[in-house]
Amino acid sequence: MGGVATAEHVKDGEDLRAVAVRVAGEAAELVRRVRESAVTEVDTKSSETDVVTAGDRAAERLIRQRLAELRPGEPVLGEEEGGGAGAEDGLCWVVDPIDGTVNYLYGYPWYAVSVAARREGRSVAGAVVEPVSGRVWSAARGHGAWCDDTPLRVSPASRLDLSLVATGFAYAAERRSRQARVIDGLLGRVRDIRRSGSAALDLCAVAAGWVDAYFEHGLKPWDWAAGALVAEEAGALLRLPGTSGDDLGDITLAAAPGIAEDLLAVLREAGVTAV
Known part of the structure; x- marks a missing residue:
């Protein structure tokens, strides 16, 4: 569960988690309140299907303002405004003002605000808050993971053929086609x-055991900085882009320990290394 941490670092992580929960919660309330008008102001980014709303921008501005008040002088890396200069020298906040913007646009209630604190390339605290349900997911390195007041633990899955696996797809059509071929090779091997x-x-x-594993290529740090720590602290085996030192490229993967190696083997057979 996140490795060994000194008492000082655990205390620091708990303090940072409290800040992440507070700031993400305030941004989630804003996102929920302004949605009806926010989705009328929509721009695109990497493609016509990759959207950003006025809600994304307003939430990131609020998060930056609150972090400047609560943690002055610490750099912030955000999806919409970039930043993060000086992060290599200490703590940096990594922010996704709305993760699941297309869902937000359509009113599909599976989207969240994500705020994480990272130190020396590792997430040490984070929160993921759902504006619609109000659920608060959070973790501090060495101190476990929680959904509201409930401690989290990954599923005891041990058979890949009986496992439920989550994934996601890129916005670029060519890459989506390659990802679809991987899914075609995986579907017959999982529940x-x-x-x-x-x-x-x-x-x-x-982390909650609602799915047994998740993988996706092409994510950015703000997509996984908080959620990956929640999964790791709940006992998931984790692989992040640029850290695995193997042929899996920019894959993000979190899985129950009992199926992780089997899942990786099947993904390789299905051609995930070519994605």
């Missing part, structure tokens, strides 16, 4: 596949 549209919440779902 079923889920695709919800929010990486942060899929990672939290692994």
